[in-house]
Amino acid sequence: MNPLNSATVESAVELSASDEPEKQPETQAQESEPDRLLFKKSPRTCQLTGVRIRAIGAYVPLRVVTNGELEAQYGFEAGWIKKRTGILERRYAAEEEGTSDLAVKAARRMLAKSDVDPSDIDLVLVATFTPDFTCPSTACLVQEKLGLDAPAMDLQAACSGFMYALATGAQFVATGNSKLALVIGADVNSRIVQPDDQGTAPLFGDAAGAVLLERGTTEQGLVRYQLGADGAGGSLLDRPVGGTLRPLTPELVADGQHYLKMDGRNVFKWAIQVVTETIEQVLMQADVGVADVKLFVLHQANIRIIDHAMKVLQIPSEKVFNNLDRIGNTSAASIPVAMDEAFEQGRIEPGDLVLMCGFGAGLTWGTGLFRW
Ligand code: UT7
Numbered sequence: 001m002n003p004l005n006s007a008t009v010e011s012a013v014e015l016s017a018s019d020e021p022e023k024q025p026e027t028q029a030q031e032s033e034p035d036r037l038l039f040k041k042s043p044r045t046c047q048l049t050g051v052r053i054r055a056i057g058a059y060v061p062l063r064v065v066t067n068g069e070l071e072a073q074y075g076f077e078a079g080w081i082k083k084r085t086g087i088l089e090r091r092y093a094a095e096e097e098g099t100s101d102l103a104v105k106a107a108r109r110m111l112a113k114s115d116v117d118p119s120d121i122d123l124v125l126v127a128t129f130t131p132d133f134t135c136p137s138t139a140c141l142v143q144e145k146l147g148l149d150a151p152a153m154d155l156q157a158a159c160s161g162f163m164y165a166l167a168t169g170a171q172f173v174a175t176g177n178s179k180l181a182l183v184i185g186a187d188v189n190s191r192i193v194q195p196d197d198q199g200t201a202p203l204f205g206d207a208a209g210a211v212l213l214e215r216g217t218t219e220q221g222l223v224r225y226q227l228g229a230d231g232a233g234g235s236l237l238d239r240p241v242g243g244t245l246r247p248l249t250p251e252l253v254a255d256g257q258h259y260l261k262m263d264g265r266n267v268f269k270w271a272i273q274v275v276t277e278t279i280e281q282v283l284m285q286a287d288v289g290v291a292d293v294k295l296f297v298l299h300q301a302n303i304r305i306i307d308h309a310m311k312v313l314q315i316p317s318e319k320v321f322n323n324l325d326r327i328g329n330t331s332a333a334s335i336p337v338a339m340d341e342a343f344e345q346g347r348i349e350p351g352d353l354v355l356m357c358g359f360g361a362g363l364t365w366g367t368g369l370f371r372w
Contacts, residue, residue, distance in 0.1 A: 039273035045226045045285045051170040052216025052350075053372060054180070057110025058209040058340035059102055060327055061091045067202065074196040081202045086303025090205030090328035092190040098132040100141035102208035102333075103186040107146060110210045110340075116180065121212070123181040124152035125169050127161030127332040129361065130187045142184065150182070157229075158237070159299050160358040161185055161332030162209070163366025164227055173213045174221070181213040185332035192239065194259035203301070204260075205328035209336025223353065224286035225368035226278055233270060233363040236263045267363075271301065274359045275309040278367035282355070286369050290315050293369070294352035295342055299359055300324035300334045321347060331360065348372055 066089045067081045081087055093102060103126055111118060124146075126139040131154060139152035157164040162185030172178035186208035193201040241257040242248050248258060275298060283289065296319055298306050303324060310320055321342045330337060335356050342348050352372050359365040 039270055039277060040230050040232075041277055041281070042226065042228050045224050045282055047222065047224055048167065048170050048174055049218055049221035049223060049371070050216060051173045051213055051221035053370075054212040054214045055110045055114035055116060056209070056211045056336065056340045056343050057106050057108075057113055058207065058333070058337040059105035059109055060205075060207045060330075060337065061093045061097060061102065063092045063094060064089050065092050065205075070202050074198070074201070076198045076202060080198065084302075084304070085203055085328075086322075086325055087203065087328045088325045090202075090330075091207060093188045093206040097188070098141075099128050099130050099186045099188045099208070100126075100132045100138045100145065102188065102206060103128075103138065103142050103184045103210070104145045106184060106186065106208035106210040106333075106336075107142065107182060110212065114212065116212060118146060118148060120180045121146075121148050121182050122150050123169065123172055123178040124148060124150050125155060125165045125181065125183045126152070127155045127157065127165035127183075127185045128187055129156050129158045129161065129331060130189060130192055138186070139184075142182075148182075157332075157358075157360075157364045157366070158362055159301065159329070159331045159334060159360025160227070160362065160364040160366040162335045163225075163356060163358040163368055164364070165332075166211070166213075166356075166368065166370075167222060167225060167227055167366065169213045170222055173215060176215075179214060182210060183213060184208060184210045185334070185336045187331035187333055189260075189329070189331055192260045194256050197259070199264045200260055200262050203264075203329050205330050207327055207330035207333035207337045209333045209338075209340055211336060211339075219351075220371050223288070223369045223371050224282050225366070226282055227366045228278070228364065230363045234361070236267050236270070236363065237261070237361040268302065268305065270363065271305050271359050272308045274365045275305060275357055275367075276312045278365060279309065279313060279355060279357055282367050282369050288353065288369060290319070292353055293319065293355050294349075295347055296320045296355045296357075297335055297338045297342065298357045299329075300327070300338060301329045301359070334358070
C-alpha cells in the first residue's frame with residue numbers, strides 16, 4: 001500500500017481578515033512592554049492523520065525533593081511554592097544520570113510494555129533543552145545505548161519540545177519514511193536552575209517520556225494542531241551564556257549567568273493566553289467541542305495556568321490530567337509523562353481524542369488534538 005494514500009496531510013486553514021491578529025505599530029510596540037508580551041496569535045493550524053501511538057512509557061528519577069526540603073535548604077518562603085504553583089514535590093536525577101539515561105529508561109519501560117522488536121525502530125527523535133552534551137546529540141547517545149539502527153537527532157523547543165517532536169515524527173511516519181519512530185521528551189532541569197532562586201528552582205524537576213509512532217487509520221493522529229514561535233519573547237526565559245555568542249568564562253559562571261533565567265510573571269501572563277487561545281482555536285478548526293475530548297493534558301508548569309484555562313474554556317476537572325503536584329515542571333517530558341500515567345490509569349483508550357498543549361522558552365508553543 002502506498003503510505004501516502006491513507007495519510008492525510010492537509011494544509012493551513014484560511015481565516016477571514018477579521019480573524020487576523022491586530023498588528024501593533026512598531027513604535028507603539030517598542031514603547032509599550034505589555035503590548036509586546038501579548039500572545040501573538042497565528043491563524044494557521046494543520047492536520048496530520050494516519051499515525052498512531054503504538055506504545056508509551058515514562059521514567060521519573062527515584063530521588064524525591066519536597067518543598068519543605070528546598071524551603072529549609074535555601075530559605076524559600078514557607079508555603080509559597082505550593083500556593084503559587086500547586087507543586088508539592090519534584091524528582092531529581094542521580095548524580096551519575098544525564099538526560100540520555102532518563103530517556104533510555106523511559107524507552108526501555110515503553111518497550112517492556114509492548115511487543116515491539118527494537119530492531120524495527122528506524123528513527124530516534126529526542127526533544128530536550130538540557131542535552132547531555134552540546135555535541136553529540138542526546139538522540140545519538142540514546143540510539144547507541146538502545147543499540148538501534150536508526151538516524152537520530154535532537155529537537156530544541158524547550159517545554160514545547162515534545163509537541164514539536166511528535167509532529168516531526170508523525171511527518172516521517174505519514175510519508176512512509178519511518179515505520180516505527182521513537183519520540184522522546186526528556187529533561188534534567190535540576191542541573192540548569194540556580195538552586196537558590198525561588199522564582200525558578202522549585203518549579204522544575206527531571207523526567208523522560210517516550211512514545212512509538214507508527215501508521216494508523218485515517219482517523220488517528222493529529223486531527224488538528226498548531227506549532228508556534230515568537231522569538232521576540234526569547235529573553236523572558238533563557239540561559240544567556242554558554243553558547244557561541246557568549247561562551248562561558250569563569251567570571252560569568254561565578255555570577256550564575258549560565259543558569260536558567262525566567263521572568264516568571266510575564267511568562268505567566270503570556271502562557272495563560274497561549275493555552276486558552278490555542279486550545280480554543282484548535283478545537284474550533286477541528287470542529288470538535290470540549291465534550292468530545294476525552295482528556296486535556298497541558299504542560300505542567302503551574303496549576304493556576306491550567307485552572308485558568310479550564311475556567312475560561314469551561315472544561316470540567318475530570319477531563320484534565322495533572323501530575324505537577326508530584327513531579328513539577330519537567331519541560332519536554334511533561335506531556336508524555338502525564339499521558340503515560342493517564343494511559344496506565346485507563347483514562348486514555350484507542351479512539352479517544354486527547355488535547356495536548358505545550359508552551360515555553362523560545363517563546364514556543366504546540367497545541368494538538370490527537371486521536372489515539
Ligand atoms: O515551563 C515554561 C513556562 N513557565 C511557566 O509557565 C511559568 C510561569 N510563571 C509562574 O508560574 C509564576 O509567575 C511564578 C510561580 C514564577 C511566580 O508567581 P507569582 O510571583 O505569584 O506571580 P503570578 O504568577 O501570580 O503573577 C504573574 C502576573 C501578575 O501580573 P503583574 O502583577 O506582575 O502585572 C498577575 O496579576 O500574572 C497576573 N495574573 C493574571 N493575569 C491575567 C495572574 N492571574 C491572572 C489571570 N489573568 N488569570
